[in-house]
Amino acid sequence: MTAAAAARQILTRLHDVMASRIHAQAKLDRVVEIIGETLNSEVCSIYLLRDGMLELFATRGLNQSAVHVTRMAIGEGLTGTLAQNMETLNLAEAKAHPDFQYRPETGEEKFHSFAGVPIVYRERVIGALNVQHVEPRRYEDVEIEALQTTAMVLSELIANAGLADDEEVLGRSAAQTGPETIEGLTLVQGLARGQAVFHQPRVTIDQVVAEDVEAERQRVYRAFDKMRDQIDHLASQAEFGAGGEHVEVIQTYKMFAYDEGWSRRINEAIDSGLTAEAAIERVQQRTRMRMREIDDPLLADRMHDLEDLSNRLLRIVSGQLGTAATQGLRRDTILIARNLGPAELLEYDRRRLKGVVLEEGSLTAHVVIVARAMGIPVIGRARAIRGMLRDGDEVLLDADRGIVTLRPSQSMLDAFEGRFAKSREKQAAYAELRDVEPFTRCGTRIQVMMNAGLRDDVAALALTGADGIGLFRTEFQFLVSATLPQRERQTRLYRDVLEAAGDKPVVFRTVDIGGDKAVPYLQSDSSIHDENPAMGWRALRLSLEREGLLKSQARALLEAASGRSLYVMFPMVSEPWEFDEAKAVFDEQLAYLRKLKRVLPEAIHYGAMLEVPALAEVLDQLVGRVSFLSVGTNDLTQFLFAADRANPKLAARYDWMSPAILRFLRRIPQSLTGYDIDLGVCGEMGGRRMEALALLGLGYRRLSITPAAVGPIKELIRKVDLSEITKAMTDWLANPPDDMRAAVNQWASERDIDLE
Known part of the structure; x- marks a missing residue:
């Protein structure tokens, strides 16, 4: 039996029960019998949320004396766990689950297998529908599908009968005024x-069970046509910042609107006996449950786009049109x-x-x-x-x-x-200060550049007076695209950025994707799973393995910079040979373009990001190979402290003003003394006034920061005497104070420098 057939059989019988004149409790008693018989399950139970507790309301197979007696909190036992997490459980051996709790009054000790689904009403759990078996076994997918569909229908019956906690009890009280x-x-x-x-x-669904399946299907088809017309119109009417990455976002979004797999799942839900509205909501519930299981933020975001479209489709098919926007x-x-x-x-x-x-x-x-x-x-x-x-x-x-x-x-x-x-x-x-050059009090010119990742970000160059773009993150174009961006699209983006920047330099960092910035179209071997993705198969490592990716980007950058100076920076270089291999890809593409007699860049400057601590030990081997070096403080810090910055327990634990990171950062300019290598910092650290002051004292003369930080950092630089802060940093790092921040704050306040 298919999932649709099983659900349809249950829904057909439920329709008669719901239409009957018997009271709500009798209806639920009949429902558990129907589900148990159809799925050949020895136990079927319904728990409802009452006064904040899950109460056994009806059962087939457990002791009837436990009805309205057995209660558990959200998060307690298997039923409480699935309600708390809004997830489905399917267990061959219930007692093996860490959240299993034995309730002797139910008589469930002889049952081994367990499957349960949450009963959800208006995005909130109001109960649970469970089945159990004596024999240890996992329930088939068709059975789980039937349970999920049934739970959806039950949610309307339960809510309309007022059997479960209402929205006010669930925490949606409108009485909050303070x-x-x-x-x-x-x-x-x-x-x-x-x-x-x-x-x-909120779109209210008045009817869940379909009277005419084919009529419901036609309603969905018409709604899909209307929704796709709306999306096509939006894609053509996006008037702001023509040509930005947001346009690519809309194209990806449009791809979801035409996704056949999504429409097929809705059709399957209609086949089970649901109305068009209920079928869309059923698939949407399944999407929400999947989102809770997805660790990859990029894939989760794609799911959010699909949910947005589901909401739009539901409004169209129900006739309850309009958001606050319309x-x-x-x-x-x-x-x-x-x-x-x-x-x-x-x-x-x-x-x-x-x-x-x-x-x-x-x-x-x-x-x-x-x-x-x-x-x-x-x-x-x-x-x-x-x-x-x-x-x-x-x-x-x-x-x-x-x-x-x-x-x-x-x-x-x-x-x-x-x-x-x-x-x-x-x-x-x-x-x-936009047009004021950032000189220190002692007369040293500090380069203050900005970070960017979107075509539209370049406008901030003129607004802030930054010296250029010290880090253009090329991966943004890859992250928002549904497929690998074509070389022509890459070339167009890079050329637009260079033209918008005018005579100011732009440092393009080659694509840094993979690891913790995964894209679905560039997955590594499925047998390989990065337990620490930030340190895994990403950035230059990925680009060197997927040589076609780097070749395409190299060609795009070289063609975009024809007749101009091109600055290329390779991310996450760990050893000099990685830099050599990446540069060789550019050399190969340069020779190819020269052979075609194309206009080449007038000058090419190659650099590396120092974010892997190992590279600091071999800087002498990079002399003569790189023209500039940028310290990426964000990744460097997490690698140095073995602390994942995405982990909320660790993100704020390791301070940039710690002597450990400051001493490491001081070694880099010291090891490059006498060499013609332009050294800078690109990362959040350089955009904070106290940390920027420390970097100046450590010997850094180029900072690439967020556009919003350019003004505040330029203002800070004009108050600093480099000899004073250099001496202070030397003393502090030789004998670190108990509180480095307090020491630096006191030093700055004595010189009328505000570090807030």
């Missing part, structure tokens, strides 16, 4: 104030959403949309790329925020610190407005 502060993850920096507007009015924003708005797709963000009026807060979201999400191009601050990972707000509540968004303030008091508003005003004043002061 101020509240939530911490999240900064996705796009900035400050914003506005009134909360929920992105998506209804129009009438006031300064902070948009609140669980997640948001790039196409949906494009629909909003940018004059009114001041900021976005997401319950989910990540730095690599497609919507973040679009928001950055639109200049809209975004905070993600603001857990459960939709349950803490009402439409129209005042919201303060501090995306510099990753803080959202709900319903602020007048004193909070005053403080925020003061900070907003101060921020504008500082920005104005920094803007005045």
Whole structure:
């Protein structure tokens, strides 16, 4: 029996039960019998969430005396665990699971196998549907599919009968009126104030079981056609920053809209007896469960795009059209959403949309790329925020610190407005330094460059007065694409960047993907699994193995820089031979273009990133090979301390002002004394005022930092005497103080240097 057939058989019988006049408890008693008989399962039980506890409400196979007696907390036992994680469990031996708890009153000791699915209503777990068997066995996929579909139908019955906790008990009380502060993850920096507007009015599904399967199928087909027309229109109407990476995001998003696998899964759900709306929601639930199991943030983001499309399709097929965007924003708005797709963000009026807060979201999400191009601050990972707000509540968004303030008091508003005003004043002061060259008090010119990764980022060169782009991350184009970017697309991007930069230098870092920046179209041998992906098969290691990848990029860079100076930097070089092999690829492509009599770059400067500590031990072997060297402080720090920066327990544990990292960083310029190698730092460390001061004292004269940090660092440089800070750093590293930060702060304050 197929999954659709099993589910259809159950749904057909459930339809009669739900239409009957018997009371809700009797209906549930009949439901467990139907499921047990159809799946030939000895036990079928329904647990419902009551007063915050999961209560056994109906059972076939367990002791009837346990009904309304057996209760467990969310997270307790197998049922509590699947409810907490909103995941399916399928166990051949239930007692072997670490969360198994024996409840003697149920009489379940003789049953070995266990399968359970959460009962979800409006994205919240309201119960669980379990089956058990005496014989140890895993349930077949068709049985699990049937259970999941049945659980969805049950959710409507349970919610309509008022059997489980309602939304207020589940934590969605609308009575919250006082101020509240939530911490999240900064996705796009900035400050914003506005009134909360929920992105998506909830689509209510009135009918779950289909009367006419073929009619439902035709409704879905028509909805798909309409949705695809909408996406095509959006793709052609994206008016901001023509040609940016956000355009590639929309193309990837468009690919999902035409994905046949997705439409096939919805059709299969309709075959099981669900209405068009219920089938879309069923597939969407499955997607959400898969997202919880995905560790790869890039693949999870692709799943978010699919969910965005599911929401759009559900609104079309149900006739409940419109998001807050289509209804129009009438006031300064902070948009609140669980997640948001790039196409949906494009629909909003940018004059009114001041900021976005997401319950989910990540730095690599497609919507973040679009928001950055639109200049809209975004905070993600603001857990459960939709349950803490009402439409129209005042919201303060501090995306510099990753803080959202709900319903602020007048004193909070005053403080925020003061900070907003101060921020504008500082920005104005920094803007005045745009055309001022950053000389120290002792007359030394420091190069202050900026990091970039998008075509649109280059505009910040003129706004900040940076000396150039010290790090252009070419991998962004690879990360947002559904397939490997063609050479012509790469060439067009690099040429556009060079033209936008004018006579200022741009250092292109060759692609740094793989490891913790995985892309689905460049997977390594499936038998190889990186337990520490940040230290694994990535960056130059991947490029040298996939030689076609580096050849294509080399050719694109060389052609884009025809008649100009080209700066190429190889990431994650561990030993000199890796640099030699990478440069040989460029030499080969250069010879090929010369043979074709193409216009070549007027000069090519090759450099390496020092982020693997091993390279510091062989710098003397790079002399004569590289013209510049950039220390990548982000990766260098995690490698030096064996601390994954993505691990929240470790991310803040190892300080850049630690004597260990500072001593290591001092060795690098000392070992290059007398050699003609331009040395700099590219990384977050150089963009922080205290850390930048320390780097100047260690001998670094070139910093490549975020555009927002250029003004503050230029202002700092003009207050520093290099001989003074060099002597201070030498003394501190010879005899480290107990608190390095306090010592540096005191030194700076004595010289009227603000390090905040």
